[in-house]
Amino acid sequence: MLCHPAPPHRPGLADVDTWILDLDDTLYPPANGLAEQMKAKIREYLSEYFGTDDAGARRIQAELIAAHGTTLRGLMTTEGLDAHDVLAFEHRLDYSVLRPDARLVDAIAALPGRKFVFTNGSAYHAEQALPRLGLGEHFDGVFDILAGQLIPKPYPESYRRFVEQFSIDPARAAFFDDLAVNLTVPEQLGMATVLVGGEAAPGTAQYQVLAPRRWRVWDLPAFLLSLGG
Incomplete structure (x- = not known):
């Protein structure tokens, strides 16, 4: 695996205009509980x-x-x-544990194109969490477990329903999740994928290139901000 300090958007994400992000332990850190x-x-x-x-x-x-x-x-x-x-x-749930991360808010606001939350939780859960994260106005849609007809990630049927509902072109989409198993189907569909979270080894870069159009990211805001070069 290669560590790169330079912005990762050439190649791999340059043509992405649809950004799909998991919610729990992706848009906020596990440490908040x-x-x-x-x-x-x-x-x-x-x-x-x-x-x-x-x-x-x-x-x-x-x-x-x-x-x-x-x-x-x-x-x-x-x-x-x-x-x-x-x-x-x-x-x-006590949603007061959530706090905005100004870097993440700025980074997501700056992403070009459409942005979606894809969660195995409910739309209610997303509606409570996103405003507290400062992200309530920055997503074009939420795809929850009910929209998936109770079929969750990582089952292929859930992703197919999502793609159909929002007319997603997988070749122009990037999928972010904290669980590697949830990225298998997006990769098979042709999406770029980003595994988020965990602890980087001391002295390493904030992300790793795993393969063309595949990344491992420890600092999501820094990674997204770097896409602007």
């Missing part, structure tokens, strides 16, 4: 529904995710639960 809040609330729901303790809830959650991609889809499929009932935990 919101994603952990979500996991804890889901486990609380499982504990109450199945009458088990936290260890049992973790086991059930792992089984549901392994078999169905997300806890929500697993509960819908195996228990026939209503999606809105399960997602009600989002209304009890």
Whole structure:
């Protein structure tokens, strides 16, 4: 893998005019704890529904995710639960932990073309999070788990629905996510992909070029700002 200190936009992203970004642990860092809040609330729901303790809830959650991609889809499929009932935990999250990152706001505002959030959460979750991140006015659309008909990333059907709904040209799109597994289908569709997050080794660049049109990025705002050269 090659480390590069220069702006990464030549080649690979020069022709991109559609920017697709995951929300949780991508547009905000894991350190603020919101994603952990979500996991804890889901486990609380499982504990109450199945009458088990936290260890049992973790086991059930792992089984549901392994078999169905997300806890929500697993509960819908195996228990026939209503999606809105399960997602009600989002209304009890403390979104005040989110703070704007001025560099990220400026960087996303400066991106040319359309910008979308693609999340396995709900539109409500995105509507609460984005304004608190200073990004409420900077996206052209949100594609959530309900728009995906409860089929989440990384299942191909979810991406196909997204591409069709927003008339995306994959060759002119870049997909950002904190999970490598969620980037496999975008790569297969012909999108540029950017794996976001984690800790860079001391003294290394803020991003790595993994392959043509594939990047590993530790500082998302710096990477996006560098696209302007």
